[in-house]
Amino acid sequence: MNTIRMGKTASIILLFIALLSPGFFAAAQTLPPVESAPPNTAYQPAFKGQTRAPGIQTETPYQVTILSTKLRQPWGITALPDGRLIITEKSGTLRIANGDGSLSSPIGGFPALDDRRQGGLLDVGLSPDFESSRMLYFTLAELNAEGSLTAVGRGRLAEDESQIENFEIIYRAIPYFNNSMHFGSRLVFASDGTLFVSTGERSDLATRPMAQMLDNGYGKIVRLTTDGQPAPGNPFLNQPGILPEIFSYGHRNGQGLAIHPVTGELWQSEMGPRGGDELNLILPGVNYGWPIISYGIEYSGALIGAGITRQDGMQQPVYYWDPVLAPSGMTFYASETIPEWQNNLFIGGLASKHISRLVLDGQKVIGEERLLSGEGQRFRDLAEGSDGALYAVTDEGRLYRIGR
Numbered sequence: 480m481n482t483i484r485m486g487k488t489a490s491i492i493l494l495f496i497a498l499l500s501p502g503f504f505a506a507a508q509t510l511p512p513v514e515s516a517p518p519n520t521a522y523q524p525a526f527k528g529q530t531r532a533p534g535i536q537t538e539t540p541y542q543v544t545i546l547s548t549k550l551r552q553p554w555g556i557t558a559l560p561d562g563r564l565i566i567t568e569k570s571g572t573l574r575i576a577n578g579d580g581s582l583s584s585p586i587g588g589f590p591a592l593d594d595r596r597q598g599g600l601l602d603v604g605l606s607p608d609f610e611s612s613r614m615l616y617f618t619l620a621e622l623n624a625e626g627s628l629t630a631v632g633r634g635r636l637a638e639d640e641s642q643i644e645n646f647e648i649i650y651r652a653i654p655y656f657n658n659s660m661h662f663g664s665r666l667v668f669a670s671d672g673t674l675f676v677s678t679g680e681r682s683d684l685a686t687r688p689m690a691q692m693l694d695n696g697y698g699k700i701v702r703l704t705t706d707g708q709p710a711p712g713n714p715f716l717n718q719p720g721i722l723p724e725i726f727s728y729g730h731r732n733g734q735g736l737a738i739h740p741v742t743g744e745l746w747q748s749e750m751g752p753r754g755g756d757e758l759n760l761i762l763p764g765v766n767y768g769w770p771i772i773s774y775g776i777e778y779s780g781a782l783i784g785a786g787i788t789r790q791d792g793m794q795q796p797v798y799y800w801d802p803v804l805a806p807s808g809m810t811f812y813a814s815e816t817i818p819e820w821q822n823n824l825f826i827g828g829l830a831s832k833h834i835s836r837l838v839l840d841g842q843k844v845i846g847e848e849r850l851l852s853g854e855g856q857r858f859r860d861l862a863e864g865s866d867g868a869l870y871a872v873t874d875e876g877r878l879y880r881i882g883r
């Protein structure tokens with residue numbers, strides 16, 4: 480009797496452990512990978528599950544609502560503490576959206592910016608002390624006579640919400656360069672109040688190698704104080720010839736940054752060339768390889784550099800896509816409103832015209848789902864609202880609510 484009882488207890492304990500394991504539910508019922516098209520290359524992943532993870536499907540019922548179609552090239556969205564949403568428009572205006580999708584008048588107060596092609600007023604985030612300071616942080620493509628660069632600025636949302644007051648640039652990813660491509664440009668605050676910002680390598684064959692050099696702001700993730708200074712504890716402080724704001728390097732064009740709600744880890748999505756979009760876990764001082772290693776090829780079909788996908792001293796992506804999503808803004812889902820989504824990562828796809836839902840188990844992707852793939856929209860950025868819904872903006876000007 481005792482032995483049988485022990486056996487039952489052991490089984491119950493094992494089942495309990497399995498239920499506690501974050502991958503259990505997703506692993507229980509998986510589908511073929513969501514991508515079935517042939518890849519652009521014959522490159523092999525560095526480890527199992529680095530691409531084309533098993534497909535998954537949300538089982539909780541949820542609703543998709545188009546709240547507005549009236550945004551003008553929205554780029555960044557984030558939730559205000561009162562549940563409304565704050566949205567940048569690329570040409571240099573800000574909007575506040577109510578829960579019913581009605582929009583404020585365009586809010587101005589920004590300096591002249593480079594709105595050509597990929598430039599403009601880009602991301603927006605709330606200062607950690609927003610509720611007392613009303614300060615908002617922005618990224619933008621700043622323009623001068625020499626060209627443009629990715630800049631970080633901040634300003635105060637006026638009491639009557641009609642203007643951004645006292646806007647000032649607090650950081651510039653030097654140098655200026657005369658094109659309007661690959662500004663990177665997501666920003667996110669870590670729980671310690673430091674500010675992470677992604678920059679691009681400006682796309683040009685002449686500037687691309689600068690992603691591997693530490694004397695410039697191209698192809699980097701920088702970590703700043705709220706005043707735009709290099710943050711204490713950065714990996715390259717006090718090293719001659721190295722910019723002290725650099726946190727990681729070897730990036731191409733990272734348009735997604737998000738902090739994991741449980742671990743506090745910084746995750747990044749990065750646009751690859753033809754093939755080779757990446758999801759990266761960002762660690763201090765680490766080289767993420769562009770343009771030396773890549774799972775993609777040039778748009779022409781030519782190899783990137785020597786056509787290699789791995790090299791010592793260069794970090795592998797946690798996950799990659801070929802064909803690409805063109806991954807833009809992303810967010811983790813922290814709410815319990817849709818329990819199976821909790822701690823999943825949601826990434827807006829531009830070229831792919833869907834939202835990618837990824838289930839992570841630690842530092843591995845174990846499931847992928849495509850959401851809203853019938854909408855025909857370029858999903859530019861995502862935010863989680865205080866109501867446990869996801870909100871998404873598209874290049875075409877739509878604001879979506881996705882939730883219960």
Ligand SMILES: [Ca+2]
Binds near residue numbers: 862
């Ligand atoms: Ca956002």
Ligand SMILES: [Ca+2]
Binds near residue numbers: 768796
């Ligand atoms: Ca990489």
